[in-house]
Amino acid sequence: MSRKITRSDAEWRALLSPEEYYVARQKGTERAFTGRYWNTTTPGRYHCVCCGAELFDAASKFDAGCGWPSFNTPSVPENVEEAEDRSHFMVRTEVMCSQCGAHLGHVFDDGPAPTGLRYCINSVSVKLEEEK
Numbered sequence: 001m002s003r004k005i006t007r008s009d010a011e012w013r014a015l016l017s018p019e020e021y022y023v024a025r026q027k028g029t030e031r032a033f034t035g036r037y038w039n040t041t042t043p044g045r046y047h048c049v050c051c052g053a054e055l056f057d058a059a060s061k062f063d064a065g066c067g068w069p070s071f072n073t074p075s076v077p078e079n080v081e082e083a084e085d086r087s088h089f090m091v092r093t094e095v096m097c098s099q100c101g102a103h104l105g106h107v108f109d110d111g112p113a114p115t116g117l118r119y120c121i122n123s124v125s126v127k128l129e130e131e132k
């Protein structure tokens with residue numbers, strides 16, 4: 001897939017904090033219950049920390065008890081891209097920002113209705129724009 005936003009590794013490193021770079025550009029994972037949004041219920045929209053693309057609406061956020069922000073569905077589906085991830089001896093579905101390729105987290109099929117999906121997202125990969 002062609003990205004709308006392409007930057008060199010050095011550019012991302014300069015733009016992001018070390019933790020943002022590690023998770024979003026190197027497919028890292030923040031520790032559970034440590035991120036800034038895991039238990040946030042503030043209304044608003046979550047955007048990609050790298051490029052600002054809108055990804056999730058707080059209205060679809062739910063408490064999955066896993067320590068990461070969890071969403072039922074993306075708010076702008078074309079901004080979210082999925083890929084098979086076979087790391088750590090598991091087969092999971094990785095979730096990325098389709099605009100810039102940022103690693104966001106993973107999607108699982110054990111979420112609540114109506115979608116049955118659980119988008120398990122690193123807080124550090126997203127930025128909440130609070131509803132005014």
Ligand SMILES: [Zn+2]
Pocket residue numbers: 048049050051052053097098099100101102
């Ligand atoms: Zn992005």
